[in-house]
Amino acid sequence: MQEGISHAGSAEIPVVVIDCQRSGPSTGMPTKPEQGDIGMLVGGSTGDFPRIVLGPGDPADAFELTARAANLAEQLQGPVYVVLDQVVSQNSATVDRFDLAAVEIDRGKLLTDLSGLEEYRRYLVTDDGISPWAVPGTSGGQNLVTGNERDEWGRVSASPANRKRMVDKRARKLETLRSHLPAGRAWGNSTATVGMLGFGMQTGVMREATDRLSAMGMVVKGFQVRTLWPVPEETFAFVQSCERVYVVEHNAGGQYRHVLAGSGVPPHRLQSILRYDGIPFRPAELVEEVLERERNLR
């Protein structure tokens, strides 16, 4: 899969990949839940190219984010992951009927009529990094698509100057789309200096755990990350507003904590709560864990 991801990133092909994570490595424990693919999704494959990782927390969220992912893929002209886990992907729930009419389709800079153009360059270098694209069958839009480095016309090129322009062009696409990325969901006491942060299968458990902690008198808040990559400004802001943030994940290495720290989120404010035995957390276990750690601070 990784070879195809960097091909899409290089050739600038829109693609949505749904990753329903289960416990690894390799065939791991079929089919127990885990969130162990995060490092691969954020950093996997060869070379430098832009990508987006979205993480829904329940079935209705999955519907909304998958539609957003399809738009983002065509705007980015590159790979967009929707990361699920076994708990979210096999979650049966009664939900309100999805409003299909409310879904807006945005195909980005898709060209359907080139008759007004004097010339067409598939990989045109633009200020926002995004080149207009034409699909096969469009008159005048003939182009060469390749995973090799190439010039604006799609012709393979190893010129140093062209190489740098193209890598920089592709990187600019992600900055252009930052304001289009789905926002996370915060809850609890906004003045709290202790927070709980997670995504996917942790969402519901964290909500219940923070509710119980609040009922016990603790001042606490929670945050469901919905855009995992690139790390949005709101995630920085949530951590900045806290002294301690418990990052709840189902993997052994604290993969998302590393992603946050690697993106410049202050690492000393991040504390991992990890599990990797194939069993989802229960709210009571998260409550116990947080209380235990808070007691040990004194």
Add this chain to the structure above:
Amino acid sequence: MTSTTSRTYRPAFPIWCAGCGHYGVQSALQAALRQLNAPDHDVVILAGIGCSGTIQNNLGTYGYHAQHGRVLPAATGLALSNPSLTVVAAGGDGDGYAIGVGHLVHAFRRDVSFTYIVMNNETYGLTKGQHSPTRAFEYPSHAEAPLDAVAMGLSIGSTSFVARGYSGWYDQLVRLTTAALLHAREKRGFAFLEVISPCVTYQDSYPRWEHALCDVDADASYDPTDRAAALALTLEVQKRGQLPTGLIYRAPAGARAVYPAPAQSELRSAALTTRYEEIMDGYAVAVDLQ
């Protein structure tokens, strides 16, 4: 081919060595496309990795350079997504018969209407002449048999078109390429054309192939609609160290059912919305609130 309003990329010159068989393949493809009068914007040439994987740069059509061995999945998706396109997959024997051979089996099996041209030179030319899967070779410890993809195609029940050409026999190669493109354009199924296309630098087999090809087109009694006979002939000439060339098998017109568009190609959002509402209505439960 047709002119367009906007100027786009200028087709490249081939990168191949002087005398490479691939020049013949490209010329035959250009001649066939001219005969079909297909506009450049309705033709997509997809190519794999290797020397042959540059042919898409040279013709002025839409061109796609696939991942190593993955030209067939890409071509299948393209042909399903827009059946009005003329889809031509191309590549070498290393790309198609080693890393990509799993896809070839399923392309025969699925019989989606597009053309696949394999330039078989029995070697990995771009990486300096290692043995490919079509090369019979005796190692000190063991021998490896060459893969005959035409025979493999004949063994799969749904196969509808298999042919083999030779870069040294240009007129026949144009006829076979045109027939393959027509087969796919008429939605008669997957058209497979292998071309013996020698690598003059690492495996110059021109002198050998002149005498090792058995041309079925030259035999007036040969019936290319008889699959069993085609397989029997293949096995027979293999015993003599030869390969059959020409139109080896083509299912008769009308032999194949015309299938409806697969579900994946339903792109009309109104139809999908209606279907969604029907499914949701199926879950509705009448509740008596009294």
